[in-house]
Amino acid sequence: MRPEARTQAAIELLDQIIAAARDQGAAADTLIARYFAARRYAGSKDRRAVRELVYDAIRLLGERPASGRAAMLALARRQPDLTAHFGAGDYAPEAIGTDEAVAEAGVAPQWLVDALAESGVTEAQQAALLDRAPLDIRVNPLRAKIEDVAEALGEGEAIAAAPLGLRLPGEHRLERHPLFESGGFEIQDAGSQAVTLASAAGPGMLVVDLCAGGGGKTLAMAAMMANRGRIVASDSDRARLSRLPARAERAGVSIAETRLLNPGREAEALADLTDSADVVLVDAPCSGTGTWRRNPEARWRLTPDRLARLTGLQARLLDMGAALVRPGGALIHIVCSLLDSEGRGQVDAFLARHPGWEAVPLVLPAGSAHGKGMRLTPASDATDGFFVARLTRPC
Numbered sequence: 598m599r600p601e602a603r604t605q606a607a608i609e610l611l612d613q614i615i616a617a618a619r620d621q622g623a624a625a626d627t628l629i630a631r632y633f634a635a636r637r638y639a640g641s642k643d644r645r646a647v648r649e650l651v652y653d654a655i656r657l658l659g660e661r662p663a664s665g666r667a668a669m670l671a672l673a674r675r676q677p678d679l680t681a682h683f684g685a686g687d688y689a690p691e692a693i694g695t696d697e698a699v700a701e702a703g704v705a706p707q708w709l710v711d712a713l714a715e716s717g718v719t720e721a722q723q724a725a726l727l728d729r730a731p732l733d734i735r736v737n738p739l740r741a742k743i744e745d746v747a748e749a750l751g752e753g754e755a756i757a758a759a760p761l762g763l764r765l766p767g768e769h770r771l772e773r774h775p776l777f778e779s780g781g782f783e784i785q786d787a788g789s790q791a792v793t794l795a796s797a798a799g800p801g802m803l804v805v806d807l808c809a810g811g812g813g814k815t816l817a818m819a820a821m822m823a824n825r826g827r828i829v830a831s832d833s834d835r836a837r838l839s840r841l842p843a844r845a846e847r848a849g850v851s852i853a854e855t856r857l858l859n860p861g862r863e864a865e866a867l868a869d870l871t872d873s874a875d876v877v878l879v880d881a882p883c884s885g886t887g888t889w890r891r892n893p894e895a896r897w898r899l900t901p902d903r904l905a906r907l908t909g910l911q912a913r914l915l916d917m918g919a920a921l922v923r924p925g926g927a928l929i930h931i932v933c934s935l936l937d938s939e940g941r942g943q944v945d946a947f948l949a950r951h952p953g954w955e956a957v958p959l960v961l962p963a964g965s966a967h968g969k970g971m972r973l974t975p976a977s978d979a980t981d982g983f984f985v986a987r988l989t990r991p992c
């Protein structure tokens with residue numbers, strides 16, 4: 598593809614991504630994959646270049662732009678070489694007209710910038726939310742030693758935030774690596790690894806991973822438990838949860854069982870665990886403001902209404918999780934968000950609803966105290982952004 602054709606492809610993709618963000622459609626990565634699946638003539642260099650243009654434009658624009666063209670014109674102001682592509686031939690975008698709409702650069706929609714500022718997220722921390730994310734792995738001690746994985750991969754660097762983590766430079770196709778296939782490591786952000794340590798899961802415990810998804814934290818806790826004890830991994834998303842058994846098998850984890858929850862009637866499927874878990878981990882569905890490095894178009898999807906629905910669901914899941922904790926046991930609240938309404942405020946509200954419960958101070962390899970929990974940010978910790986708190990039930 599000629600450079601101007603790549604720019605036109607990026608505009609077409611951005612149109613799709615904008616529509617999907619408005620209508621809660623597919624993620625940008627999925628749309629990009631589909632676009633190129635239908636255009637086999639595009640080589641790997643073309644794909645990489647178009648993808649880069651698309652993500653540069655998404656990162657640049659805080660508000661959802663009116664069109665892919667308005668987005669690309671904004672990017673052309675930052676990357677003037679792109680201007681020459683407009684009107685440059687058959688496969689090029691049309692020439693730039695007078696008074697054309699150009700999208701505005703920014704970190705996020707204004708209401709979200711305000712909410713982040715009110716949550717104590719500085720401008721520098723906000724900007725770092727849009728950096729490029731590194732590629733982190735968690736070595737699985739049930740299958741491998743960190744030094745052996747580091748040697749086999751050749752390039753991994755130790756990560757302060759994650760004792761079992763390695764950070765890899767550049768692009769890697771790790772899913773096909775023999776050590777990945779044999780369960781030697783999982784791909785997992787260092788922040789995710791660090792907050793899982795708040796569970797203090799140990800051998801012999803009964804642990805409930807209430808929002809287990811595909812089991813990233815389930816597998817990390819199973820390793821902390823030396824694969825001894827029991828983990829009930831539940832989620833309301835059948836497709837996500839169905840990935841866990843194969844991952845567990847690969848990782849040498851035999852203590853995890855899955856339970857699919859019926860949204861709105863989650864407690865029914867967990868009733869037998871009432872008052873019995875040593876640890877309940879609520880890795881709650883959230884706005885994902887801490888993961889914009891990986892999903893920058895998430896800023897274009899979030900609305901105040903959607904955020905309010907999420908905070909309501911988080912409170913409900915925390916109450917449901919609390920009912921499963923044994924006296925003296927712990928409830929862990931995790932969100933990959935830096936908004937206080939989902940983190941610090943959610944914990945304060947929980948403690949007000951549950952007299953006798955306490956937040957205990959955490960000692961983690963990353964993060965700093967925030968309210969009654971800890972917060973990790975890309976700027977301060979070189980991880981995705983997270984809030985985590987450990988709440989204990991009175992004996």
Ligand SMILES: C[S@@+](CC[C@H](N)C(=O)[O-])C[C@H]1O[C@@H](n2cnc3c(N)ncnc32)[C@H](O)[C@@H]1O
Nearest residue numbers: 808809810811812813814832833834880881882
């Ligand atoms: C942050 S993700 C979990 C990620 C996962 N713990 C991991 O480490 O890979 C939040 C999860 O909450 C799940 N979820 C959403 N609504 C739920 C509900 N009502 N009950 C249980 N899980 C729910 C989503 O399907 C999603 O998998």
